[in-house]
Each structure stands twice: as C-alpha cells, then as structure tokens.
Amino acid sequence: MTNASEVLVRQSELEPGRAIKMGTFAPRRLNHLRALESESIHILREAAAEFARPVMLYSIGKDSSVMLRLAQKAFFPGRIPFPLLHVDTSYKFPEMIEFRDSYPRQIGAELIVHKNQEALDAGANPYSLGTQKCCGLLKTKSLLDALAEGAFDAAFGGARRDEEKSRAKERIYSFRDSLGQWNPKNQRPELWNIFNSRLDRGESIRVFPLSNWTELDVWLYIHAEQIPIVPLYFARERDVVFRNGSIVVIDSPAQLLPGEKTQRLKCRMRSLGCVPCTGAIRSDADTVPQIIAEMVSFRRSERENRAIDHDEEGSMELKKREGYF
Amino acid sequence: MISSAQNTAYEGFSAFLERNMNTDLLRFTTAGSVDDGKSTLIGRLLHDSKAVYEDQLASVKKSRINRSTGPVDFSLLTDGLRAEREQGITIDVAYRYFATPRRKFIIADAPGHEQYTRNMATGASTADLAVILIDGTKGLLPQTRRHAFIASLLGISNVLAAVNKMDLAEYREDAFHKLQDDFLALAAQLGIASVQCVPISALEGDNVVDRSRRMPWYHGPTLLEHLETVPLPERDSLQSFRFPVQTVIRPDATFRGFAGRIASGAIHPGDPLVALPSGRRTRVRSIVTYDGELPQASSSMSVTLQLDEEIDLSRGDMLVSPGRLPKVSRKFHASVVWLHGTPLELGRTYLVKHTARQTKIRALRIRHRVNVNTLAEEPATRLEMNEIGSVDFETHVPLFFDPYSSNRTMGSFILIDSATNATVGAGMIQESVAAVQLAEEPENEFAASGGPAIPVAPGERYARHGHFPGVVLLEGRSALAERLERFLFDVGLEVLHLSRSEFFGDAFVETVRVARAAGVIVLYSGGALSRETKDRIALEFDNRFLDVAGAPELPFDEEQAVRHVQAFARSLRFVDEQSRIQQKVN
Ligand SMILES: Nc1nc2c(ncn2[C@@H]2O[C@H](COP(=O)(O)OP(=O)(O)O)[C@@H](O)[C@H]2O)c(=O)[nH]1
C-alpha cells in the first residue's frame, strides 16, 4: 500500500514535466479555470472574513483537495484561518485515512476528526442498517453534532452543482436552520457575488466555493496545479467482489458477505466514500491525464456509483433537507 | 461532459488538455414564459452537446412523468426539485454546466412566471448573455418585453432571442421574420447592444446544436454556434483600478497584505493608489499570490497587495487608482428589484451590502415604479415583491461606488432585513444624489437608530465637502486672498483664509494640520515662510499644495493668479482628481 508522503512523489514522477501551466493571466479574459479559481478564492475570503467560526468539511476526496488548495491560495502567505473537519464513519478506505493524517499536517492545516462513537458502540454499520440509516447516523448526525460541538457558524463544503439534479439550485451560501436543516423554499436569493452572511444564534451556513466547478474542471485543475490526491483514484489491481451491480473493493476478509469470493481487477475509484458503499470502476488510468482522457469518454455520472443516491428518486433532496450535504 | 471524446484520438492528448485548460467561460441566463420551452431547450442543449450522462438520461426515460409529445421529456433533465417535478414548473434558478471544444458554459435557468421576476434578476446578475425564448406561434407577449427589460436592467448587453416551436409554425419564414422585427424594435428601445434572433424547435432539435434542414431560408448561426462565437466583453484593464479590501493578511510582523478581487482596471508594482475613505496616497509594492509575485494583475483576479507605506486599511476599505476616483457618498439613486413578500418601506432602516462594506441604509423616496409589462413609470410609495423601482437611498457611512452601467461590482448592492436576515432587495446604483435634490427630506432620525458610534473618517468629511483639503500660499497678498476666499466659498468649497503674520514655522504647520483634518482648503496670506516649512506643508497635504508667490514660473499678474487658484481648487474636487494628476505630471 502506498503511504501518503509517497503520494506526493508519485504524482510528480508519473507526470514529469507534464503539467501544463494555465498562464497566470490571459491577455483578454481569464481562462475558465482561472476564472473559477478567482471566484472560489473570493468566496473563501468573504466567508472567512464574515463568519465568527468557520470550518472546512474535509472529505479527503478530490474536491476537498481542490478546495484545500484554493484555501491555501486565498490566505497566502498566511495560514488557513480555520480548521478542517473530517467526519469519520470508520468505514473509510485505509488509504484515505493515511492521506488525511499526513497531507493536511504537511501544509500546516489544523484537522479535527469526529466520529459518532455512540452509534458505533451501539453497533451501527452499513451491512445491517442499510445505507440510508447508516448514513443518517454515521454521517449526517455525526456532522451535525460536530458542527454544534465546535459552535461553527459556517462550514465550507466541496459540493458542486453539476453533481446531482437537486444541487443545481443550491446557493453558494446555503442557509441551515437551527436544526441544521435545509429548506429549499427558504433559501436567500443570491445576486452577483454578494453574499448575505447574517445569522441568528444556532443557525449556520454551508458555503460551497466549488459550486460552479464541473468534475472535468476539478481534474483539469488537479493536473494543472499538481495537487496530491489519494491513490485510490489511480487504477491498480485490487481485490474486489461484484455486489448488486457494483464493483466493491475488499480490504479485509471481514468485509466479505457470506458466499462472496474476491477476484483481482484493475480498477479505480471515481469518487471516494465508505468502503461498502463506494463502487470502483474498471480502468487503466493511473495518471491524472489518463483519468481526464477516460473521463471525457465517460457517459455515466460520477455519483452513479454511490448507493445512497439511488435509494429512491429524489433521495438526495430528502437527505439534504435533513442536513446531509 | 464534453463532446470531444472522439477528437482526442486525432488531435493528440496534450493538445486536447492544453485547449481545455484555456477555453474561456460564457455565463448565460435563460428567460421565457411558462411553457415557452426553456427547460426543453436546455435539456436539448445538454443532451446534444453530450453533457448528459447515460444514467441521468435513463432515469428520465423511465420517469412516470412525460409532458412532451416526444419519447423523451428533456425538461426533466433540468427541473430538479421534487415540488417542481410534481407541479411541472421551474420554481427557482437552476445552474447547469456544459462545454464544447470552444467554450465552457454556465447556464442560469430562470423561470418566467410573473411572480418570479426576482429569479430572472438573480440569473441575469452574473450573466454575460441572455437567451430569451419566444413562442413562435404566439408572437411577442408582454412577458417578452419584461424579460428583455430585466436583462437590460441587469446590464446584459448580449441577447439571443430564440424563436421556439417553429415546428408548430410549419417552419415558416414569415412567422419568424415578423417576430424578429418586433424583437429588434424592442431591443433598440431598451438599448441592448447586440441581438441575435434564431428560429428553433427545442423539441425537435432544429437549429439548437445542428442546423435545421427544415428552415433552409435561415442563414444565421444555430443557437449553439452563436453561444460559442459571440465576442465576450473584454477585460476592462483600461478602466480605473478598483480594489475592495476583503480581508487583511498578516501572518507575522513582517508581512501585511490586503486581499481582494480586482473589480476593474489593472495594476503593476509601483503604481500609485489612493486609499478610501482616508484619502491617503500610497503605492503598490508587490502583487502577492501563492503562485509567486505577479508583474501585473487585472480585473476579476483575486490577489493580495502589499503597499509601500504602512497605512491602516481594513475590510470594506478600498484601494483605487488616483486617476478617476469612485463616487464617495452617503446618498445615491438606484434601480431596485424587490425580492421579498414584505414590501420596501420608506424611512425604514435596512442593512446594505456593497462590495465588502456593510452598513445601515434607508430609502428616502421612490421616484417611480416601473410597470414591467408596459415599461411605463408609475408613482409609488412602496415596492412589492417582484416590483422594480427607482429609489433614493441614504446610508449610515459613505459607500464608494461607480454607476452599475460602467461596473457591475462597483454599482451593485443587496438589501437585508435586519430583523429576519432575509435578502429583501437588489440594487443597481445609477448616480449619487446631489444635496439640492434632497433638500425636502424629513428630519434625520438616523442617529437615534442605535448601534455603536462610528468615528468620522477624514474621507467622510472630504466626501461631504466634495473635495480634498489643500493649501494655497499667497504670502503677503491678503487683499487677493480675501477675494478668493469669498469666491471659493460661494461656489461651495470649505475654505479658510489665514492672514496673521505670527503664524510661522511649527505653529503654522500645526494650524494647517488641523485644517487638513477638517477637510478645509487654506488660503495663507501672512508673512514669508521658509523653504523647510513649505516642504513640510506640502508633505502634510499629500502635495495638494499651490505656492503662488514662491513659484517663479507663476505669474504675479492678479488675474492670472486667480485663474491658477481656481484651477487648483477645481482639481481638489473628487471628480477632477484626474486633471490634478495630469497637471502634476505636465
Ligand atoms: N411542439 C413543440 N413543443 C415544445 C417545444 N419546446 C417545448 N415544447 C413543449 O412545451 C411544453 C413546455 O415546455 P417546457 O420546456 O417545460 O417549458 P418551460 O416552462 O419554458 O420550461 C412541453 O410540453 C414541451 O414538450 C417545441 O419546440 N415544439
């Protein structure tokens, strides 16, 4: 298994001199990546300046990695003026945890890890609870508890509007009531890049600096900026089983259901979540440019491999109402 | 995501990558009345440009809902939230993304119901272009007028009128031309600079992405071709520099930088700047970014500026080029879109957020309300939700602004209800309001509205006077100084004649320092001053200093001297900063 400090080396080795510089400024207009970058930095700075206690939700995935780089840029040469928060379900891939425990520290960011220990002690797990209930306890509740515990009034999230239909109408500043819930009818109109950060006690705002980025933009930016990412994104031979039409990576025999047998398959993750609920895809792409090449020929959306979105039509919207991202 | 998977094979992957990293971005909004076919059009654009994933399409295909006559209801690709899928309408602005090898696009899909004017304003606020749908079987409706008006109000200079449902109009040329003529007339009336009309069928796909064979009489671009090629407004690096300070970056005692996003213009290390509200002058020492220091930065870039002199700036202050200063005023006149169910009330205190400034504000008077269907101006005493009005405002501390028509960032603001925290209004500043026009305003009860007192900054005084302080030395010529004092006072300047000869050296410097703090223009006619004293005064006044007696090149002829002093006084006015700098340069 690769450890996270090797990841840094690994990326640059795989792409010696391959990074394409985006040109710091175009003669006439900013190119689209620079335009997105500048808008995101503006959002990060606005929120950091206006909220009393912001926190960045750090999911370890590629979007979080981009968001983290943008935060480094926004406050350079200063440190990132808020902590990162990882909601650990304890069902994450070991590579994710390794990466989480080394990379943020390397760049001088403060990291808070939160688990819903109570639920875990009571035996909560995706196998016996099903994805909906498991996410509710280990993710949504855990997140809301962590936000309340830290008295955070703003939480940056890496969600993008192109991910899923119910997110297409999400604001950049998404208002949550004192129970942490999202009400699609009660969102504030958002004009220009002027954001309303006013809150009453107990209320909070989720801030989405990557709202206008697409999955392709994220990969192009990772490439241009040589941003380190978890090795799970790169194709490698892995032990897998086929379960309900998804390719599930198996890290230990304990994850096998009765009757299942692993097989070796060259595959990678398109988005990162919990081991049992994140499907892999067959792939040979083991560099960022190859991932991009593969992506532009994909015709399936990235969240398709997530069990949670498919429980029911419109399920994402229901989850959001409850406080899930 | 991108329609060019097949391209990668023959153009080489790194060329593909390079191009994708350098495409530019077009943001457009869509407007149309209910059932004109907006959602269908966008679904079609996403589908035909291959931005729709198979699984998303599959879920639309198997959906129980299909309001279209075709096999696939493309509108389901865009109508996201449960409530609207059930009602079959679009109730809120949805953002959609697609790319072609030529450009990246962000669509703000704004619904067209009367009660949703605010949504269209929201979608239009960040858009470079508006696509306005017109039902080809119906002709121009009052709604079309409204959509075009809102687009122009929000500063969109590029409009594409998509004449839809041409299939139902038998693809007839005359049907299209009639609508085109009507629309062009409307656009001209509204002053929309660039207009393209395209006959389409969103349902059948004619002239959306692919050219229609059923309308051979049409020779213009398809809808997508136009979006891909329409020239975008160039970055306004020739405009005056505007930099609202978002936050101060101060990692340690050695570094202090001001972070923000350039609202207009360009900047280089060494360029002179004026800080607002203090009026202090400084220079750019360096443009700092994570990617290294830059030799230049321009409009819409997020950067951090280090300045030459240690001046005190905080969030909400602004750095601007000394050429043409923004208006600095507590009173201005703006177009307002009311966004909330509780109407705009005259005299009530709201919060305003403009650039990085937030302060209290109240509406003094509504000049008129615009009837969005007829564009007629009507008298009004309040604004209801989705109404648009022209309103005079007064803020608690001055805002630094330019008219919205010349700069969106510098001219836009939102209004917040401080009791509910709701965003209730969106404003576009037209101009500052001259003191005269506000003469009949009611007693100012603003002071009683509470909150901690905010110290009066020098810039606020200057703003009220309309000019910077300055010094004119007329040593020994008290008769002339007296005449000038009267003259300048009468034209509205804050001016003070000091004649006593006992003012000299430090005592005089102290006196003019007080005058500067009060924002006053000093005319000095006492005894001769030493070179050293003059230098100190010049420094004190940031070189806003005219030495009539001491400059050998200046005439002693009284009439010429008067003209020089008048020109100098004019150059102290905020609007005339430009000519002052030029005088200095010349
Ligand atoms: N015949 C025909 N019908 C269309 C066309 N475009 C949209 N429609 C239909 O008009 C109705 C309203 O379309 P929709 O996209 O929901 O309109 P919206 O309210 O503007 O979003 C639906 O039944 C569409 O199938 C077109 O070009 N031709």
Ligand SMILES: [Mg+2]
């Ligand atoms: Mg619709």
